[in-house]
Amino acid sequence: MLMQRSCRQVTLLAAPSRYWSSIPVAPPSLQPRLLLFLSQRFHDIETILSWSSWFKNRGLRQKNFFYGYTQQNYGDNIAAAYYILSLKGGFRFAGQSEWFRSDRRGKFNWDFMNHRDTSIEEVDVSNTLINYTGLENLVKQRGLCTLSVSGCAEVDDWFLSRLHIFQDTLEELDISNCPRISVGGLAALQKLRGLRRLDVSSLPRLQNPGLVAILLEEMLPHCHVTAIGYDHSLIYSHTQTDG
């Protein structure tokens, strides 16, 4: 655990000019610097550090497995529901008003098993590890109206391009605070013709957030686009004004 955290810190340290962050990184502490120095001198340390990223990928893949067994035995809706709850997200069935959520420790109420034939209408998987392969569990929910993936670190442009499956029914989409989304993925949202509310606030990789918000409004005329959390002030270059 300590090794994993310091491995992440080492990679953060070695790439201080990450393209999606214009915030200057603070000078790192001793431990990640030591690990970086050791990994550049010894092959074993380098191999161990690359294993840690392999393990992280494996953990991500296990979270997003296709719930085929559940789907075979209990149907698509229960499989999707179980997947969302094991991701620590929440959902609401169509025709009902209460949400099924799992608490911080991952425990949830098993009552959702009673509703085998109701499809899911609203899904909130914000701040979870959902990604493109995990979306495979939700593709059968053709009645999906609301999807919130705010703050998900693994949601990227390919995830957005797969959302065309819900193009007729999706009305609300919240993709704020996702560090991997860029303009290329937002261009894929053109297929969601039924979209009425879109939230693209605080996307760190957007270079021109004001312009992108205007282009999105032009692209989806019936949709209300929310884009807060950006600094729209003009940047002055002081060096050019001197002599």
Next chain:
Amino acid sequence: CSALRPNRNNNIFLNTDLENQFKAFREKAADAMPGSDWTPFEKNRSLPPERADIVIVGGGVVGWSIAYWLKQKEMIRDGVRVLVVERDPTYSQASTVLSAGGIRQQFSLPENIHLSMISADFMRNINEHLSVLNEDPVDLQFNHSGYLFLASEKVAHIMEENYRTQRYAGAKVSLLSTTQLKEKCPWINTDGVVLASYGLENEGWFDPWMLLNAFRRKAISMGVYQCFGEVTGFRYTTNTMTTAEGDTVDFRRIKYANVQMPNSLEYQPVECAIVVNAAGAFSGKVAEMMGIGLGLKDTIAGIPLPVEPRKRFIYVVHCPNGPGLDTPFLVDYSGVYFRREGLGGNYIAGMSPEEEEEPETNNLEVDHQFFQKIWPHLAHRVPAFECLKVTSAWAGFYDYNTFDQNGIVGMHPLVNNMFFATGFSGHGLQHSPAVGRAMAELILDGGFKTLDLSAFSFKRIMTKEPMLERNIV
């Protein structure tokens, strides 16, 4: 003791002569010790190694993809020594960096569709494949806007057949009628359009230079040797056999590949086991060095590699009122195509010329008059493009397969250890990850394992059975 801390030149005392002499002596002694790099003979470090297992001629995206997959598939560390030879370190004439960078699944041949789908999957997980420890993650700047093909009445049936093939192969494509097209893209003039085909997923465009550099960085980190030089000839052994009718056939096996340094007469013969011809538009010249095509007219030795460079122009236009963020990569039935570039109202447009009007290929000069042929079609299709301004243009080569415009992947029947991965005629970039893997399987495993590309072998050129791809842009 504070007085003895080293100053800026790392001298303990002030810069005395004695101190500097001691420093020079220490440096010379370190050089003379074993383990240092110094040799009394002058060594040209830019020469390739004297021996390599696999020499890949051509450092474009296909060449580096093959190099990466060869290293990825080797069973033991340093199992194969791979050398990639690239003629031009600035990549000024390479087709990879001059391409429009699109990827699509809308082909008519199932093999091409599968190649594109596998490559799109690769690009989706590119950081799992190509990330290097302690380096920035790969960002391809992939725009997921999709390709939109328009069909007139004459070719609508071809589009429907292709749609069936694409859906059967698993590509996510949808057909649009004229009304649906008008609803989706209100800026289009649907005059003459009967049917449109739009790619929903895994289609769009990306930055080819980033993909090339990602492959190169990862391959070099896995131990691939890179050399900037030109392959000017091969040294080979010939095995002459006679057929039942009494004709002689020469089987050649490459022993050495002569790599000449840029701007110099110095060359290094690299002893190699396998040579991969991934030289793109210039593969024909490399094949001629082995005598492919220089034999008698009606023998196999007389069939040249049918790959030649064809020049294609791309014009950057600026139109302030043009279609917005949702512009797909639109390909009209007249052959004109365009796509959005950036967010500032710039677009990239081009057209494949007719067979008779092919521009000459001895340079990369742009013919600005050619744009006058493109503009009427553009303005007809998108009325907003009537007032546009051409801001810039460039030209690039297609490695055009004159036989049937599809790639040639596999071995040559008469040269026992030369593999080809060339002739993709404009879709080499989008197929490069999948072709690299297929070539690595062919070389290391002896046959195709995950995707069967035997339809693209040299055999179809010998038996003169073209496998035409109907959807070329």
